Amino acid sequence: MTGKLVVNLHKLARFTNLALPFLAGLFFLAGLRISFYFHFLTVSFLFLNFLNAFYLFGQRGHSLLRNFGILGQGRYILESIGPELRQYLYLNDTEERPFNRNERSEVYRKAQNINSASSFGSQKDFDATEVKVRHAMFPIRKSQLKPSDVTFGEERGCPNAYTMKRPFIISAMSFGSLGESAVRCFARGAKQAGILMNTGEGGYPKYHLEEGCDLIFQMGTAKFGVRHPDGSLDDDKLKALAAKDSIKMIEIKFSQGAKPGKGGLLPKEKITDEIAALRGVTKGEDVISPPSHRECTDLESAVRFIRHVQRISELPVGIKMAMGNAVEFHGLVDEMKRQDVFPDWITIDGSEGGTGAAPKAFMDRVGLPLFPALKRADDILTEHEVRNRLKIIASGKLVGPGRQMIAFCLGADAIASARGHMLAIGCIQAMQCGNNTCPIGITTHDPDLQRGLEVDLKAQRIANYVQNLEHDLEELLCATGCRSVQELSFEHLYVPKDSTLNTFIGSSH
Ligand SMILES: Cc1cc2nc3c(=O)[nH]c(=O)nc-3n(C[C@H](O)[C@H](O)[C@H](O)COP(=O)(O)O)c2cc1C
Numbered sequence: 191m192t193g194k195l196v197v198n199l200h201k202l203a204r205f206t207n208l209a210l211p212f213l214a215g216l217f218f219l220a221g222l223r224i225s226f227y228f229h230f231l232t233v234s235f236l237f238l239n240f241l242n243a244f245y246l247f248g249q250r251g252h253s254l255l256r257n258f259g260i261l262g263q264g265r266y267i268l269e270s271i272g273p274e275l276r277q278y279l280y281l282n283d284t285e286e287r288p289f290n291r292n293e294r295s296e297v298y299r300k301a302q303n304i305n306s307a308s309s310f311g312s313q314k315d316f317d318a319t320e321v322k323v324r325h326a327m328f329p330i331r332k333s334q335l336k337p338s339d340v341t342f343g344e345e346r347g348c349p350n351a352y353t354m355k356r357p358f359i360i361s362a363m364s365f366g367s368l369g370e371s372a373v374r375c376f377a378r379g380a381k382q383a384g385i386l387m388n389t390g391e392g393g394y395p396k397y398h399l400e401e402g403c404d405l406i407f408q409m410g411t412a413k414f415g416v417r418h419p420d421g422s423l424d425d426d427k428l429k430a431l432a433a434k435d436s437i438k439m440i441e442i443k444f445s446q447g448a449k450p451g452k453g454g455l456l457p458k459e460k461i462t463d464e465i466a467a468l469r470g471v472t473k474g475e476d477v478i479s480p481p482s483h484r485e486c487t488d489l490e491s492a493v494r495f496i497r498h499v500q501r502i503s504e505l506p507v508g509i510k511m512a513m514g515n516a517v518e519f520h521g522l523v524d525e526m527k528r529q530d531v532f533p534d535w536i537t538i539d540g541s542e543g544g545t546g547a548a549p550k551a552f553m554d555r556v557g558l559p560l561f562p563a564l565k566r567a568d569d570i571l572t573e574h575e576v577r578n579r580l581k582i583i584a585s586g587k588l589v590g591p592g593r594q595m596i597a598f599c600l601g602a603d604a605i606a607s608a609r610g611h612m613l614a615i616g617c618i619q620a621m622q623c624g625n626n627t628c629p630i631g632i633t634t635h636d637p638d639l640q641r642g643l644e645v646d647l648k649a650q651r652i653a654n655y656v657q658n659l660e661h662d663l664e665e666l667l668c669a670t671g672c673r674s675v676q677e678l679s680f681e682h683l684y685v686p687k688d689s690t691l692n693t694f695i696g697s698s699h
Pocket residue numbers: 361362363364367368389390391392408443445446447454510539542543544545546585586587588606607608609610623633
């Protein structure tokens with residue numbers, strides 16, 4: 191006989207409806223006869239009775255509460271703590287999204303300089319879909335590796351070409367989505383690690399500049415920090431900003447993997463007086479950037495705009511985009527060739543990328559994932575014989591050396607990561623970035639929550655993380671027999687027949 195515990199909620203609710211007034215009465219009598227202190231329970235139960243009556247008769251919005259009263263509230267309470275219960279107790283090490291516990295703990299360990307060697311066996315599926323890196327029969331030694339310098343702007347002889355010594359970048363995250371302490375952790379960490387930090391589209395980069403790291407200034411579609419009141423580019427403001435020592439490059443954001451086709455969104459909860467001033471917007475309203483730059487209405491004007499920004503800023507200028515239709519990308523490259531104007535790099539952002547806030551349908555359903563997008567971009571540029579005119583930066587869940595290595599094989603010259611660095615400073619994936627309630631103090635302006643971020647210590651974590659990523663990357667390179675990431679190619683990957691990557695190879699879309 192199989193026994194199954196069945197809870198009849200109707201009966202339980204009826205019992206609760208009777209038990210609550212009964213217990214209130216009982217404690218009232220006990221308060222009179224036995225001890226005054228029972229009246230504390232009387233008051234508590236009177237309150238529960240009132241709440242129960244309100245749920246059953248006073249409110250109409252929640253059917254569950256109208257039917258089951260206070261008992262129904264139990265479901266809402268359990269549901270609200272469900273993510274934490276699942277994260278801490280029930281989900282296994284490979285299950286969570288966007289990053290499972292294995293992936294997160296690899297970053298935590300690197301950031302804390304803890305050895306991340308694993309034992310017994312991999313927890314990955316060795317199935318027909320996972321891409322793997324092919325090793326060489328005779329690996330080389332670290333002393334044989336070439337420096338991994340990447341120079342942006344060299345292709346067109348930009349007078350202020352910029353060379354990065356390590357191929358890692360802290361990806362765009364605006365001040366606004368991040369609080370001041372987080373910006374300082376990242377900027378100080380970037381300086382310590384000797385890597386670039388992207389300012390994101392948050393306007394004038396006040397705290398970044400104070401920390402003095404090398405910066406990519408990002409110009410979003412609303413052009414916060416360098417805009418006229420109508421949202422068009424203010425050349426003088428851009429010129430003045432580009433002249434600052436720390437600003438090494440400019441990135442024009444066309445689109446972002448987590449919400450391609452949609453402008454940036456900063457919820458009103460996160461708009462302080464300071465952010466309103468730095469962005470030039472009104473407090474108390476969501477700040478929604480337009481989906482595209484007003485100067486860029488077609489391919490011709492978009493390429494002209496890139497040239498304009500290159501001329502005004504006199505710095506290397508790149509674009510950031512998520513891949514939608516490869517035919518459009520062909521068109522873009524054709525237009526670049528026609529005008530003989532190329533951005534100094536293209537950041538290809540995968541649809542699996544993170545964001546401070548975005549509509550769920552966009553996050554889940556729009557845009558190509560990084561690997562196929564990267565492969566298409568690299569192939570198209572090669573087909574047009576212009577791959578040597580620019581660099582490619584890849585971003586989208588590139589938090590560990592394994593996926594980073596695959597990105598290099600697919601054509602990336604450098605790697606940008608946002609959430610990798612967030613995890614490095616202690617992000618627990620609470621998924622609260624848009625609510626101003628980040629428990630770690632990263633994506634919030636609440637001073638009490640930001641207190642959790644000890645800037646010097648977290649900056650060191652960024653430096654450790656970068657150092658250990660570089661170490662792993664070098665070891666992987668040695669295993670492939672390549673002396674630099676530039677020597678890596680698609681041939682260094684094993685791509686199983688059923689991998690999603692294969693479905694895009696040779697496709698025109
Ligand atoms: C909190 C947060 C804020 C972001 N702000 C921006 C932004 O201002 N501009 C932008 O182009 N991308 C922004 N992004 C996206 C990242 O730059 C990057 O494209 C994406 O997160 C890549 O995925 P990764 O987090 O896995 O590295 C943001 C991401 C996060 C998590």
